[in-house]
Amino acid sequence: AYDVEHGEGGHMWREMQDQSAAAERVLRGRLDERFGTAHLGGLNMDARETRAIRRVKILGCGSAYYVGQMGASLIEELARIPADAEAASEFRYRDPVIEPDTLYVAVSQSGETIDTLLAVQEVRRKGGRVVGLVNVVGSAIAREVDGGIYLHAGPEVAVASTKALTTMFLAFSLLALQLGRVRDLSISDGKRIVAALQALPDQVEEVMSLSDSLVEVAEQLAAADSLFFVGRVRGFPVAREGAQKFKEITYRHAEAYQTSELKHGPLALISAAVPTVAIVPQDELTDRNVGALHEIAARGGPLVVVTHPGVDLGDVPCRRFDVPRSERELDPILLTLPLQLLAYHAASHLGLDVDKPRNLAKSVTVE
Numbered sequence: 001a002y003d004v005e006h007g008e009g010g011h012m013w014r015e016m017q018d019q020s021a022a023a024e025r026v027l028r029g030r031l032d033e034r035f036g037t038a039h040l041g042g043l044n045m046d047a048r049e050t051r052a053i054r055r056v057k058i059l060g061c062g063s064a065y066y067v068g069q070m071g072a073s074l075i076e077e078l079a080r081i082p083a084d085a086e087a088a089s090e091f092r093y094r095d096p097v098i099e100p101d102t103l104y105v106a107v108s109q110s111g112e113t114i115d116t117l118l119a120v121q122e123v124r125r126k127g128g129r130v131v132g133l134v135n136v137v138g139s140a141i142a143r144e145v146d147g148g149i150y151l152h153a154g155p156e157v158a159v160a161s162t163k164a165l166t167t168m169f170l171a172f173s174l175l176a177l178q179l180g181r182v183r184d185l186s187i188s189d190g191k192r193i194v195a196a197l198q199a200l201p202d203q204v205e206e207v208m209s210l211s212d213s214l215v216e217v218a219e220q221l222a223a224a225d226s227l228f229f230v231g232r233v234r235g236f237p238v239a240r241e242g243a244q245k246f247k248e249i250t251y252r253h254a255e256a257y258q259t260s261e262l263k264h265g266p267l268a269l270i271s272a273a274v275p276t277v278a279i280v281p282q283d284e285l286t287d288r289n290v291g292a293l294h295e296i297a298a299r300g301g302p303l304v305v306v307t308h309p310g311v312d313l314g315d316v317p318c319r320r321f322d323v324p325r326s327e328r329e330l331d332p333i334l335l336t337l338p339l340q341l342l343a344y345h346a347a348s349h350l351g352l353d354v355d356k357p358r359n360l361a362k363s364v365t366v367e
């Protein structure tokens with residue numbers, strides 16, 4: 001039962017509102033201001049082993065996979081270790097080469113997702129080291145891995161994952177920070193990230209307070225049969241997660257694309273009937289992103305832009321939502337939150353069961 005008029009109620013709503021507190025929980029006791037690092041004893045890795053890592057491979061499904069892509073960027077940027085994320089559901093079927101100097105990272109809210117569990121078993125069977133970023137204590141994946149970071153998100157009931165994803169992102173930030181500081185990340189850069197992480201719980205709260213201002217736009221998006229979510233580099237996994245959330249609970253076709261790829265095909269679909277939600281952070285690609293907004297607007301495509309204060313969008317007709325800036329490496333999580341709210345308000349407006357979308361289970365425990 002939802003209070004459709006006010007668009008609030010149910011598990012997903014409460015779990016979104018718990019995100020600031022969940023962010024505090026995952027960070028608690030793990031940040032070291034003095035040395036600008038993180039302490040993650042549960043990884044069971046000493047400094048020698050940490051320095052020996054040549055590659056990081058992240059494995060997860062659905063939204064956990066998309067946050068894994070955000071995590072891969074964090075690790076590359078802060079620790080300068082080549083990192084990528086792969087859908088755990090595909091991993092074992094390509095008979096992957098397991099390298100001894102690769103750190104495998106399994107990411108899962110439930111810790112019971114069968115595809116992720118089987119990917120972990122594949123790595124271990126072939127002699128690789130795998131750590132877990134898991135929410136549910138004592139779950140199958142938590143028991144199977146060589147070490148890990150518990151997310152402390154608290155119970156998550158709604159099928160659409162929200163607060164667990166936020167804690168996954170922060171756990172990746174901690175992991176990237178610790179790996180970076182054991183390797184070449186300077187103490188000043190480490191302190192910069194620690195300070196930004198400490199500020200994040202309040203910033204999460206600030207973004208959640210945008211909720212009411214997103215209702216009207218969400219209702220307009222709910223009227224479309226098909227939408228694009230676009231972003232570049234750090235913004236692309238944000239777009240993927242935004243599209244996933246939207247399709248999961250509104251049953252609208254929502255497709256994520258790299259903004260840079262629009263002109264290579266999907267621009268043909270842009271029209272007044274196909275809105276685009278664009279992620280435009282203040283970063284080295286802002287001008288190029290704004291250029292793409294012009295291309296969309298020129299074809300009559302309605303635009304919703306999630307951006308940072310001070311970004312000059314020129315005269316592009318759009319609905320704009322500003323989220324606070326963090327350090328650039330940490331920006332993705334704050335850019336993701338309005339997309340949760342958009343999906344939530346759109347689904348509530350459509351009178352759908354936001355907590356239990358059709359055809360989906362909270363955790364997928366059979367292949």
Ligand code: AGP
Pocket residue numbers: 061062063064107108109110111112113116159160161162245248362363364
């Ligand atoms: C998230 O909103 C989805 N319901 C889904 O993609 C989920 O993230 C995925 O099934 C992985 O679940 P896990 O984190 O429990 O492994």
